[in-house]
Amino acid sequence: MRLFRHPTSSASMRVTLYLRCRGIAPSLVELVDMGFETDHRGIPVFTMPEGDPETRKLGTTDLTAFNPEGRIPVLLLPDGRKMTQSGPIVDFLEDSIGATGHRPMAPVDPWLRAEMRRIMWIVAADTQPYQNIPFIIQAIGEWGMVKAAPTEHPLRLHFLRREFGALESILRRCAGAFAVGDAITLADCFLVPQVRNALLAGIDLPGEFPTLSRVWENAIAVPEAAAVLNEAGGIVQPFAFDAEKFEVYADVREAE
Numbered sequence: 432m433r434l435f436r437h438p439t440s441s442a443s444m445r446v447t448l449y450l451r452c453r454g455i456a457p458s459l460v461e462l463v464d465m466g467f468e469t470d471h472r473g474i475p476v477f478t479m480p481e482g483d484p485e486t487r488k489l490g491t492t493d494l495t496a497f498n499p500e501g502r503i504p505v506l507l508l509p510d511g512r513k514m515t516q517s518g519p520i521v522d523f524l525e526d527s528i529g530a531t532g533h534r535p536m537a538p539v540d541p542w543l544r545a546e547m548r549r550i551m552w553i554v555a556a557d558t559q560p561y562q563n564i565p566f567i568i569q570a571i572g573e574w575g576m577v578k579a580a581p582t583e584h585p586l587r588l589h590f591l592r593r594e595f596g597a598l599e600s601i602l603r604r605c606a607g608a609f610a611v612g613d614a615i616t617l618a619d620c621f622l623v624p625q626v627r628n629a630l631l632a633g634i635d636l637p638g639e640f641p642t643l644s645r646v647w648e649n650a651i652a653v654p655e656a657a658a659v660l661n662e663a664g665g666i667v668q669p670f671a672f673d674a675e676k677f678e679v680y681a682d683v684r685e686a687e
């Protein structure tokens with residue numbers, strides 16, 4: 432299998448954290464780095480990797496030809512089937528090859544499994560889309576939203592704080608050393624990249640969300656997780672958009 436992903440993509444990182452922490456052999460799921468550029472607004476655009484057999488088959492580097500959603504991660508099976516969306520991708524990997532890994536990544540108890548999924552869904556469905564930098568840049572430039580630094584935009588901070596507040600109260604009940612109990616689970620794989628994005632927004636994690644902060648510290652101390660973060664440029668998300676292009680774009684739009 433091949434996972435099309437990029438180190439700057441938080442949704443991709445959920446899956447790579449799962450793969451590495453679960454101990455799935457790298458030969459079972461090859462990581463394929465997407466091409467990367469920024470458009471005229473400074474928004475990151477993922478492209479099909481130059482020279483990849485899939486790109487050659489498609490005859491274009493346009494990601495939407497590969498995945499009509501225009502998003503990553505994408506899991507490609509040897510028979511050509513593709514799965515998208517980080518949640519279903521990890522579910523499929525867990526059901527098909529998870530038993531080969533050395534560390535279980537989900538509790539056995541049905542209630543605790545549901546707690547884990549609840550946290551995953553809050554991150555993937557209720558947090559990430561609303562704090563998404565491309566959406567904020569477009570809303571500023573094209574739909575008249577108040578102009579502010581996209582990474583610290585009030586809308587972004589509002590949704591990060593709203594959802595982290597909910598997570599904090601859930602974690603107070605179900606966290607041990609990690610998000611659900613004392614072993615790392617998929618919930619941590621989803622929380623880590625989201626916290627990383629929030630640190631770029633300037634959220635004071637220990638001060639505002641102490642339980643989430645403790646869980647985050649323990650998760651990033653797991654050697655496999657630390658290696659994934661290191662490969663992606665560190666603990667704080669290093670690149671979200673091209674600030675210079677955004678300034679020109681937003682100023683031009685304002686002047687029109």
Ligand SMILES: N[C@@H](CCC(=O)N[C@@H](CS)C(=O)NCC(=O)O)C(=O)O
Nearest residue numbers: 440441442501502503504516517555
């Ligand atoms: N709900 C999706 C989110 C995927 C997603 O938003 N990926 C971002 C990168 S983190 C992306 O590909 N954005 C490109 C775009 O929207 O054009 C998932 O969980 O996989």
